[in-house]
Amino acid sequence: MGVYKAEYIWMDGAEPTQKLRCKTKIVPIGQEPPIWGFDGSSTNQAQGHASDCVLRPVFTCPDPVRGGENKLVLCEVLLTDMTPHPTNTRAKCAEAAEKYKDHEMWFGIEQEYTFFEGIKPLGWPDNGFPAPQFGYYCGVGADEVFGRDIVEEHMDACLKAGLKFAGINAEVMPAQWEFQIGPLHGPAAADHMWIARWLLYRIAEDYGASATLAPKPVKGDWNGAGAHTNFSTRAMRSSIDACEAAAEALRGRHELHIANYGAGIEERLTGKHETCSYKQFKWGVSDRGASVRIPWQVAQDGKGYIEDRRPCANMDPYVVCRLITETVCSKVPA
Numbered sequence: 001m002g003v004y005k006a007e008y009i010w011m012d013g014a015e016p017t018q019k020l021r022c023k024t025k026i027v028p029i030g031q032e033p034p035i036w037g038f039d040g041s042s043t044n045q046a047q048g049h050a051s052d053c054v055l056r057p058v059f060t061c062p063d064p065v066r067g068g069e070n071k072l073v074l075c076e077v078l079l080t081d082m083t084p085h086p087t088n089t090r091a092k093c094a095e096a097a098e099k100y101k102d103h104e105m106w107f108g109i110e111q112e113y114t115f116f117e118g119i120k121p122l123g124w125p126d127n128g129f130p131a132p133q134f135g136y137y138c139g140v141g142a143d144e145v146f147g148r149d150i151v152e153e154h155m156d157a158c159l160k161a162g163l164k165f166a167g168i169n170a171e172v173m174p175a176q177w178e179f180q181i182g183p184l185h186g187p188a189a190a191d192h193m194w195i196a197r198w199l200l201y202r203i204a205e206d207y208g209a210s211a212t213l214a215p216k217p218v219k220g221d222w223n224g225a226g227a228h229t230n231f232s233t234r235a236m237r238s239s240i241d242a243c244e245a246a247a248e249a250l251r252g253r254h255e256l257h258i259a260n261y262g263a264g265i266e267e268r269l270t271g272k273h274e275t276c277s278y279k280q281f282k283w284g285v286s287d288r289g290a291s292v293r294i295p296w297q298v299a300q301d302g303k304g305y306i307e308d309r310r311p312c313a314n315m316d317p318y319v320v321c322r323l324i325t326e327t328v329c330s331k332v333p334a
């Protein structure tokens, strides 16, 4: 009987930012990937004397790296009594999505990231810095763009895996890029994002590059990396008033969101480099210096979605989607 390779992927217990871990199980073709386990004492998820943690598959897709019958298996981590592990942020995200399912919340997440080769961003000179930021955003040409072959291979892989991938662009800082996932419901947007992140790390590995989600990878006059989170409820998709009410609801819990939008957020949300200071909350149409932006097209159409610009590149999409769902849906009628 034939077999396939199931790559189990899960979030570890690293602090302050959880990382991805993975390992392979050989499974007979025709069988679903089963519940499995791992050594939690090596991932900051258990003590050595009671080290077993449980992996429960939550999202499975074709493995575009290995091809064939092979699969990627995103898992949530459970305790051995089958309740969610304290590091399992998906469980609460799924709960919030279920509680407010009448709102039909959709998310579209923009993931910015930076390629590094050793200690410097990919393509940066050994001594000194590249030319100041200007020509790099959506640039073309060997003097403007670094890492495009990895970006293209990653995009193809995400499409082959069947992820809801929306697009890519080169970013403002050289060696910085973005891809977008969505729009998708509640935890699904985050599931797709975690798999897309894993594919990015895995594919960059073959090029000897690492992709970092650090929110301020280079100090000084260089852009940080964010994860703008676009969202809409059914009401927002039919009225601009609901879009504005959602933005106002976010104002009411600004500090809670800032505290959960990625470690190092103070370094990125300075009020410079297309950000609003983390100390302030403001929303506006087309305003890339606002915490929350209503896209021009949305104002024009009188309906659509809004963009929370505060989340950092290293945010946990389960946490961000849960917080936005709770904050907006508890204030704005479905």
Ligand code: ADP
Residues within 6 Å of the ligand: 106, 107, 108, 109, 110, 166, 180, 181, 182, 183, 228, 230, 231, 232, 237, 304, 305, 307
């Ligand atoms: P920006 O202009 O900020 O760079 P992008 O084009 O990079 O915007 O990303 C926009 C994101 O918004 C995409 O991920 C897209 O899927 C998402 N999006 C579009 N419409 C909606 C909607 N109605 N609800 C939620 N997300 C949406």
Ligand code: MN
Residues within 6 Å of the ligand: 110, 178
């Ligand atoms: Mn974008």
Ligand code: MN
Residues within 6 Å of the ligand: 110, 112, 171, 178
């Ligand atoms: Mn961007």
Ligand code: MN
Residues within 6 Å of the ligand: 110, 228, 307
């Ligand atoms: Mn954006």
